[in-house]
Amino acid sequence: MSTLSRSVPVVAGVLGAGGIAVAALPARLRMRAELRRRWRTWALSAPLFLGAFWLGDGGVAVFAAGLGVVAVLEYVRMAGLTRSDQTVLTVTAVALPALAWLAPAALGPQLTFGALLLAAAPALLTADTATGFTRAGRTAFGLLWIPLGLSCLVLLGDTALAVGVAVAFGDVGAWCGGTALGRRGPLARRLSPLSPHKTWAGVVGCAAATAGALAALGAFTPLVWTAVLVGCVVGDLLESMVKREAGVKDAGSWLPGFGGLLDRIDSLLVALLLTAGVTLR
Template identity: 65%
Template sequence: MSTYGRTVLVSVGVLGVSGLAVAALPARIRVRAEVRKRWRTWALAAPVYLGALFLGGGGACALAAALGLVAMTEYVRMTGLRRAEAAVLVAASVALPMLAWAAPSALDARTIGLLLPVAALPSLLRGDPESGFTAAARTVFALLWIAVPLTALVTLGETAAAVGIAVALGDVGAWCGGTFLGRRGALARPLSPLSPHKTWAGVLGTALSTGLVLWAVGAWSPLLWAAVALGCVLGDLLESMVKREAGVKDAGSWLPGFGGLLDRVDSLLLALLLTTAVTR
């Protein structure tokens, strides 16, 4: 069976078992309502994600563009970028996945390097001496953090499906590790001041769960495991850094149980980027 087929089976199995577990949660459990919201979001997101990838390059391109447009909108709102920078980010969210689909060989270091002058162009044209550098830097950051990684949905093929399910369950593993192993001892130490609730126990849970999922779908390798596990851990911290400077708790409020799209795909973005680096 293909990696994609195994990924679908694992996803259906996990959603089925977890759905029964969530339904059986006693009413007195404090996080019951939140867990149910998250399960419903996963139950809707998984078919959309896997279904788009099943359609091939065109479906993956549409998925990457849609995710990019929503994520960029949330990012612009958080960072206060102007309309010109927002236009650059929106255009890149569509153009880069299309380039990855139509001419994947053209998406190389030279193309990525062109993102710097493109990102700086609005500030240069405005002649902005006070905040131009900040705006350009935030625009470049968004391109490298959101637009470029999402092209991997097009270029990675079946591996993108495996990475997606591994990241989703990596987040679950982090929660389980933090809940059951992170109450005391060395593993209870916070991972970073950026996210005090993230502990080394959560890192252990992430490492175990991502490795197990990649093995179950037939995609395990040491480098891919490292890329996905690091993406889960560092991606979450990276978004926390952005949100703390912006002074917001969540990137949005429309996604039940998570907040915004960036709150759901922060780990996936970095995992896709690192996977691209280790598989080329």
Template identity: 70%
Template structure:
């Protein structure tokens, strides 16, 4: 990957920093947003229909922020552990959503990739090239080939390859982006909040209420405006704004949610899991990040 995309050190303006320095820069922004959000949800009157749900989401946000930022404080080693941990949980949720469940062999390939790819990005980034990608894609298809599955083998292989690209490979970018990963993660999180606020405030009627896609009728153009404002503000607040990085993060917020909606609709499920209060599963929380991170790699010099 690094051989294809060029040097990747997290070079957005203001973020030629170590992990600890980058986290130190964004921590006041995150803390301020969480504080204001906590006051806002605590002050909601009882008649507000989503009062309980919003409070559950805020509590999850308050716990998720240190879980995400804490490992990144320790630089590449922490980013590697974070990427591997998120990847293992996410591929497990993805495997459960596949029609009929993903076979054990494919699940093992995805789990191995979730650990190996971040480690290689940390220890041997020069190995992340087309040769390794070819090996990984063949490994994802190999279980269906060796089992002689002539009824659903092609679908199994395609799901495994998609899962490999969507989750382990994307999360590896948290290691390759360096300090910029911190800014991207914070901007994506605030972009999701901005999308909800924009959709709620502006998306009730008129042209802005039009859904982006039948895959997710609740995602409207009003939400895109809210996400655009929030992501721009977040990147500017942490000193990482560039037009290219903003477009990458905004595209991740918009397309990531639709991509997961497509997977869930095919699987016939509402959420990827049920263990994360207010959100469902981990994939429901990091779907935007899984698109924003590789796009940020493309635009980061």
């Protein structure tokens, strides 16, 4: 049985159960409206994600490019980059998934090195002596984080589908773990000052949910599970760091219940990169 054929009933079942659960929440619950908004966003985004894989590598490449363009817009705004920096990131957000689909062998060390030089090109060409180094560094980081991370959606094939579902489940598991176990005791300790509401209880919940999702999809291995779990934790903290320096709460405001696209895929980007590192040779 393929990963996609396993994913559809698993995701549909969890969404159905989640829908019943949020519908039954008492009106006095403070987070009732927020949880309902999140469920609706899950219900709309899940078919898009699964549908891209149903269309094959080309569909995944187009989907990844679309995510990349939107995520780049949000990142550029938070990082305070210029229009020329945005152009570099947007072009690579479209080009790298396309290369992963049409010429995956081209995504080697040489291309990565060239892309990093490209990240510095706008600042170099304008002889920016005031903020050039900062711009180049932030553009290079954004390039590795967003376009390269999303190109792994294509490179990893069915594994990317399993990682995407596992990360989504991990997000829910982290919330459930933090809510159920994070009120007192050692697991209630804050994970990092970068994200005050994240606790070790959330990590435990995330670990259980990601392991269960990968097992249900027939994709569980210790290395892949570790990559997904670390990606879930580090990806969230990474975006929190960017947002704190930018002085914003969310990367955007158009995605109900989450904020912006980067608020939804921050963990996925890191999990994909780490999974590629432990599975691709």
